[in-house]
Amino acid sequence: MSDADTIFALSSGQPPAAIAIVRISGAEALAAAGELTSAKLEPRRPRVVALRADGDLLDNALALFFPGPNSSTGEDTVEFHLHGGRAVVNAVLAALARNPKLRAAEAGEFTRRAFANGRIDLAEAEGLADLLSAETEAQRRSAMLLAGGSFSREVHEWTAELLRLAAGVEALLDFSDEGDVDEGLPAQWHADLARLESGIEAALRRPSAERLRDGIRVVLAGPPNAGKSTLFNRLVGREAAITHEIAGTTRDLIEAPVAIGGLPFLMIDTAGLRSSADAVETIGVDRARAALDAADLVLWLGSPGDAPRHHDVIRVRSRCDELAIDSTADFNVSGRTGEGVDALVGNMLSRARDTLPVAGEAALHARHRDALQDAASALREANASDDLLIIAESLRLARAALDRITGRAGVEDMLDTLFGRFCIGK
Structure with a gap:
């Protein structure tokens, strides 16, 4: 395989879909398109064409021709905008595959050619990769800025x-x-x-792209039976952790990624911090302490005076629907009823924004x-x-x-x- 080869691939999502885009890039792109349609393609002027192979009509498609070097890859590029059914897409791809002057593209090859031909630089290519994997609004904004140069x-x-x-x-x-x-x-x-x-x-x-990608690490910590898992489930919006009135139910770290307010978080529920003769629970407590050390934000559900020394701690009194209000805590909440959780989440979002890229960055x-x-x-x-x-x-x-x-x-x-x-x- 060579960078001089003319390549082709489906460049939109997998069918079925309303529209499917098949792209051809390289010196033979226009000639390859000519073998499927007799219509003359003028630069940057879309045209409805009949695509045929071996005399059979494959589809009536919209065709566009972008001459190099002013194309997305820096090479001659042709796009066919097809009806997005599987049979249509497979028929067009099969017809292109029979052309000995073409080969199927490898992963990322169109973008790599754009980089090699000076259409984008490496940082912009990384931004495109980030954009493809973006799941939150913050990730999308940052990726767009990087991809846009x-x-x-x-x-x-x-x-x-x-x-x-x-x-x-x-x-x-x-x-x-x-x-x-x-x-x-x-x-x-x-x-x-x-x-x-x-x-x-x-x-x-x-802020780092890795933090933006993986999420703000929020660790819920405190003594056993403080309501950590119940609040954890409320924050992630599902029953991710087992909850029970028996203390020590959570014995290992439970992680759940979640997007809140367009920002990525990684919520981590931990074992209750206490001394124990149970070897398994002791391992869980050790892992909880290690998670505290690596946290970006700690939700401490124990006594406010016992909160760990950490650069960013929110002291939370949980189970406020059952227990008396604690005026020394930053927030009194109930993971079971949701009371006070919105205010807690608002504070978490405010702190998270300080650790993520600002607008335009x-x-x-x-x-x-x-x-x-x-x-x-x-x-x-x-x-x-x-x-x-x-x-x-x-x-x-x-x-x-x-x-x-x-x-x-x-x-x-x-x-x-x-x-x-x-x-x-x-």
Whole structure:
């Protein structure tokens, strides 16, 4: 298989559907379309055509031709918008498969060609992958920004500033070789470099795409029989945990992903925290303590004074329909009746928004953060040195790190993994 092959695939959802889109991309795309229809396809002008193979009418479809390089893949591309029945789609795909100049596309191959042909960069491709897997409104918004080039534009601006700063260093190096100058870099140059470093470090403080994907980890913790599982079931909207009046019913972690108010959460119910001679319960308690350490937010259902030391704790008095109101708790709720739960959820959403991207800001992947860390480290080294050669090399390393984000350098080892996340036809 070669990147020069002309490929085809169903690029919409699996039939049956109202419409199905079959895409062909490559040098032979227009010729392949011509073997199914005698109609002449003009660039970017949709046309209703009859698709035929071996004399049989396959479908009356809408056909579009997008000449490269101004197409989604950067190559000549043809799309057939078919009636979305299985038989129609299978017949058209079978006809294309019989063409020796075509082959079926692999997962993510259309997007990979768009990247290879400069139609999108690597960060934008990652945004498309995020968009395909988005399940909440927050995930969709962040993915749209990344796919639309919001972060890539920032990287390009940083790179342009780096090139400007590097040019000043190279000019001094050239002059110093000729013995014409003895001066170092001006104070403004160092100020500009510090400002660039600050901008990159600010980006590093943004929420991670992994948190946006996996959800805010909310751990319900407290002593046995405090109402944790009942409240857990109320928050996730189903009977995910067994509830019983016998203390110690929950012995292991129970996790349930849920979207609330368009934000992703991972709710975690835990074993009651107490000393026990039961070996199995002891394991559950140890796991509960470990979950507390990894939590983004803790709902503590024990005595407010016993709340764990954690950066974000909500002290909850549960079972308020049975027990007296506790004025020292942040919220008094009943998982059984739902009393007070809406106010608790509103507070959880407010705290969660502080840990997720703000409007107009894309979440960054671990790969992006690693590259930005490398760039910031190189800039710090450049700003701390008086040696022009060290400064020039540090700036080169910073540019190389930024280039890894957009795919200009050093990313071959992860391309297969990235584009393998896409479906066939994307």
